[in-house]
Amino acid sequence: MSKFIECVSVGKTYPGKTESVEALRGIDIACDEGDFVCLLGRSGCGKSTLLQIVAGLERASEGQIVVANRELDGPSPDAAIVFQDHGLFPWMTVQRNVEFNMKARGTRAAERAETARRFLEMTGLTGFADRYPHELSGGMRQRVGIARALTTGPKALLMDEPFGALDAQTRSKLQDELLQIWEKQRTTVLFVTHSIDEALLLADRVLVFTPRPGRIAADIKVDLPRPRAPQSPAFMALAAELRGLIGADRDFD
Amino acid sequence: MQLRRALGLLPLALLLVAWQAAVVAKVYPAVLLPSPEKVAMVFVDDWDTVAGHALASIGRVVTGISLAFLFAVPLGLMIGRYRLLDTMTDWSIQIFRSIPPIALIPLALLFLGIGDKPAIALIFLAGTWPLLINTIFGVRNIERTLIKVARAARASELLVMKDIILPAALPAIFTGLRLAVGGGWLTVVTAEMIAVKSGLGYMILNAQLTFRSDLIIAGIIVIGAIGLLADQAVRLVRARVCRWQEGLTAAPE
Numbered sequence: 347m348s349k350f351i352e353c354v355s356v357g358k359t360y361p362g363k364t365e366s367v368e369a370l371r372g373i374d375i376a377c378d379e380g381d382f383v384c385l386l387g388r389s390g391c392g393k394s395t396l397l398q399i400v401a402g403l404e405r406a407s408e409g410q411i412v413v414a415n416r417e418l419d420g421p422s423p424d425a426a427i428v429f430q431d432h433g434l435f436p437w438m439t440v441q442r443n444v445e446f447n448m449k450a451r452g453t454r455a456a457e458r459a460e461t462a463r464r465f466l467e468m469t470g471l472t473g474f475a476d477r478y479p480h481e482l483s484g485g486m487r488q489r490v491g492i493a494r495a496l497t498t499g500p501k502a503l504l505m506d507e508p509f510g511a512l513d514a515q516t517r518s519k520l521q522d523e524l525l526q527i528w529e530k531q532r533t534t535v536l537f538v539t540h541s542i543d544e545a546l547l548l549a550d551r552v553l554v555f556t557p558r559p560g561r562i563a564a565d566i567k568v569d570l571p572r573p574r575a576p577q578s579p580a581f582m583a584l585a586a587e588l589r590g591l592i593g594a595d596r597d598f599d
Numbered sequence: 600m601q602l603r604r605a606l607g608l609l610p611l612a613l614l615l616v617a618w619q620a621a622v623v624a625k626v627y628p629a630v631l632l633p634s635p636e637k638v639a640m641v642f643v644d645d646w647d648t649v650a651g652h653a654l655a656s657i658g659r660v661v662t663g664i665s666l667a668f669l670f671a672v673p674l675g676l677m678i679g680r681y682r683l684l685d686t687m688t689d690w691s692i693q694i695f696r697s698i699p700p701i702a703l704i705p706l707a708l709l710f711l712g713i714g715d716k717p718a719i720a721l722i723f724l725a726g727t728w729p730l731l732i733n734t735i736f737g738v739r740n741i742e743r744t745l746i747k748v749a750r751a752a753r754a755s756e757l758l759v760m761k762d763i764i765l766p767a768a769l770p771a772i773f774t775g776l777r778l779a780v781g782g783g784w785l786t787v788v789t790a791e792m793i794a795v796k797s798g799l800g801y802m803i804l805n806a807q808l809t810f811r812s813d814l815i816i817a818g819i820i821v822i823g824a825i826g827l828l829a830d831q832a833v834r835l836v837r838a839r840v841c842r843w844q845e846g847l848t849a850a851p852e
Binding site: 401402403420421423425426427429431433435436437438446447449450451478480 | 841
């Protein structure tokens with residue numbers, strides 16, 4: 347059986363007026379089902395572009411992508427995305443936002459409401475169903491985004507710096523919650539981040555990106571038991587290794 | 600709040616005082632410049648005439664603007680969504696919206712004769728351009744992430760239109776509607792002076808021929824009052840329909 351998410355020599359070039367920009371070159375990724383994989387790198391290294399490509403929202407200039415045994419041609423029905431700026435519809439209540447992905451699939455209203463209720467409960471949003479997004483805090487909005495992504499039972503969860511805009515406490519809380527959800531649902535997660543700590547707290551594997559053109563410099567296995575302690579020597583050793591790989595002096599949070 | 604609202608009456612009160620002063624000072628003979636009291640009496644003595652003409656004007660504007668709404672909003676949603684349509688229509692829209700509807704009165708009379716038809720046609724034109732341009736603008740300004748969310752969810756084009764494009768453009772559509780109603784009201788009065796034998800425009804022009812300056816001024820007051828009421832009505836509906844926008848836009852100091 348092939349890998350669950352597979353990229354073979356994927357490249358992306360943006361044509362420009364004077365010169366074209368090569369955003370990604372020779373990306374090879376193979377993810378097993380149920381893996382939690384982080385794409386780590388500085389901003390502008392192409393990690394988000396790769397996620398958009400795997401999500402089917404952008405086209406690769408070269409290479410093949412397979413998601414859930416299907417060659418990618420537009421967004422996969424087996425994947426769901428969580429965006430950094432949460433992507434909630436401001437004119438819909440939390441309930442209707444969470445129901446949207448199901449509505450897009452033609453799920454019946456009664457079933458939508460029931461499933462939404464379940465995932466709102468899982469993400470700690472019971473009682474907020476009738477609120478509008480602007481009435482919620484940043485952390486709660488992102489919970490709604492995650493709840494919406496989970497409703498269709500995706501085999502792959504693609505997350506584009508979902509906690510990037512949150513304060514440290516909220517971020518750490520949501521990281522814990524995400525791990526709990528992941529352990530329950532066992533979906534494959536592809537998670538883009540620029541935070542070394544975040545990558546090490548969450549991932550089974552960290553793919554380290556270097557920029558211009560974006561490529562994968564290293565594939566680091568994180569074999570630490572969860573919950574992970576950032577103060578433990580093993581964690582700190584891995585963090586130091588990653589820092590060296592991206593060429594940063596410190597965690598550039 | 601109520602008291603503050605009353606501040607809006609202050610300029611009108613000053614105008615009334617200046618008017619009365621001009622009458623007392625006999626700036627113009629009483630035949631040309633009637634006193635406020637005499638004009639007020641028009642609303643008692645000639646109420647049926649004024650109300651009848653006002654209703655005729657209102658009917659034309661409601662018909663013309665409704666037709667413009669039904670035509671321009673769907674068209675604007677399509678143009679805003681599909682680049683090809685935009686390229687195709689952009690120049691035409693810019694050309695036609697620069698033509699004042701009044702300039703088309705002679706043509707309207709030639710093609711449609713005297714009566715309701717030319718007036719409604721001109722109001723339709725006056726309303727179409729602001730509605731069309733604002734609808735397109737509203738669609739253009741949709742957050743890109745939201746469209747990505749819809750694509751990733753594999754939402755049908757119909758659902759995208761209904762649940763995303765239309766509600767996102769709604770505030771701009773209402774801005775267009777306010778402009779359209781204002782423009783339509785200006786147009787109806789002018790059109791009635793030439794093309795029809797009823798309505799406030801006709802009433803004013805006719806009053807000039809019979810030296811009824813009190814009726815002229817009464818007509819002008821009614822035109823202004825209805826203009827204000829129509830604008831308030833559109834704002835009220837907008838506040839209802841776009842309730843989700845509360846708290847998203849900055850309130851003036």
